[in-house]
Amino acid sequence: MSRGISIEALVDAVEAARPRPSVVVPTMSAVHPYVARGLSPWDFAYLPSSMGQAVPFALGVALGRPDLPVCALVGDGSLVMNLGCLSTATEAAARNLRIVVVRNGVYQVTGGQAVVGGEAVDLVAVARGCGLPHAWRLEDGADPVVALRALFAADGCALLDVPVTPVDDAPPARSPGPAAARFERWRRRLVGDPPEGDA
Amino acid sequence: MDLGKAASTAGITHVVWIPDSSLGRWAAALERTPGLRLLRVAREGEAWALALGLYATGARPLVVMQCTGLYESGDSLRNAVLDYGAPLVGLIGVRNATTGASDSAASLAEPFLRAFHLPYRWLEPGDDFSALTAMVDEANRLRRAEIFLYPEGPA
Numbered sequence A: 001m002s003r004g005i006s007i008e009a010l011v012d013a014v015e016a017a018r019p020r021p022s023v024v025v026p027t028m029s030a031v032h033p034y035v036a037r038g039l040s041p042w043d044f045a046y047l048p049s050s051m052g053q054a055v056p057f058a059l060g061v062a063l064g065r066p067d068l069p070v071c072a073l074v075g076d077g078s079l080v081m082n083l084g085c086l087s088t089a090t091e092a093a094a095r096n097l098r099i100v101v102v103r104n105g106v107y108q109v110t111g112g113q114a115v116v117g118g119e120a121v122d123l124v125a126v127a128r129g130c131g132l133p134h135a136w137r138l139e140d141g142a143d144p145v146v147a148l149r150a151l152f153a154a155d156g157c158a159l160l161d162v163p164v165t166p167v168d169d170a171p172p173a174r175s176p177g178p179a180a181a182r183f184e185r186w187r188r189r190l191v192g193d194p195p196e197g198d199a
Numbered sequence B: 001m002d003l004g005k006a007a008s009t010a011g012i013t014h015v016v017w018i019p020d021s022s023l024g025r026w027a028a029a030l031e032r033t034p035g036l037r038l039l040r041v042a043r044e045g046e047a048w049a050l051a052l053g054l055y056a057t058g059a060r061p062l063v064v065m066q067c068t069g070l071y072e073s074g075d076s077l078r079n080a081v082l083d084y085g086a087p088l089v090g091l092i093g094v095r096n097a098t099t100g101a102s103d104s105a106a107s108l109a110e111p112f113l114r115a116f117h118l119p120y121r122w123l124e125p126g127d128d129f130s131a132l133t134a135m136v137d138e139a140n141r142l143r144r145a146e147i148f149l150y151p152e153g154p155a
Helices: A007-017 A028-037 A054-064 A076-080 A084-092 A123-129 A144-153 A179-190 B003-009 B023-031 B044-056 B067-072 B074-083 B109-115 B130-142
Strands: A023-026 A070-075 A097-103 A134-137 A158-163 B014-017 B037-040 B061-066 B089-094 B120-122 B146-151
Touching (some): A028 A070, A054 A097, A084 B044, A097 A144, A134 A144, B014 B044, B044 B074, B067 B109
Parallel strands (some): B014 B037, B014 B061
16 A cells, blocks of 8 residues: 555645535544634534544534535545445435545554555445445545646545555544534534624 | 324424334334424444434434344443433334244343343334323423333344
């Protein structure tokens, strides 16, 4: 497998490519770099999470707000834990759902143990086999911003598998604040009642 | 009152489910209920996460599954209801609740919900779900998560 790009470079590329407004839902190892960069009030750091549930969670948001692109950043370990969610996403036909797979080959937040199946699991083929209209891999040397712009511009639900370099000293996965309060603040923005002081 | 009408009358916008042999009989009724969207999921844990996302946008989902799937989905339920405090409601079919047969699927339902600090109420068996409307209304008015248990026969 390619060594891939850094998680920080991926986050920067998502921010450069995303339309606005849009919703980004990072989870697990993507949360820390997103929070360090500064989350948009439209975004939700799904942590604490139920592992494997970021795609169904984002799907629910996408179905409820079909006017907004909704992008989940999920690890390969999380996705293989719940591959059936790709069938669910296909059937629900949320045209605004985008999935970015942070494919670092490890369970980063638990210390870097290998993900089950490893390189033998072709998540692009799985996504296509589950009926997703679009699924691609970021090839070695390709510009991630270009690939992510294509992802957001796709006509229908789409997945981009991005090889990401695992790190030896990943920060612990911690919620960036009280979970229920963060959720309620974000929910109020989505329903058109943003809390006072929210940009 | 059929399940679709009962849910719709209570303001439910989406039913997120995996059918079992009892509640699955209501698929056609749910699909033809105006204003209600039936969403099928591949595994039960997805249902609570999908419902959490819907709730975040102002939708009012009802999660429907059998108690065995409820047990499978415990972590996702815990995350949605206890971590994020979402007042989600669920209709759970309890296998063998009407037969008196010894079945851990039935006997664990109440202890499981108590362990999750979730309030629950039993519906009557049969085809009339009119009581569900008032129960969902009350849970929504109180903004609390609640589970409604539906007694079933053998699978």
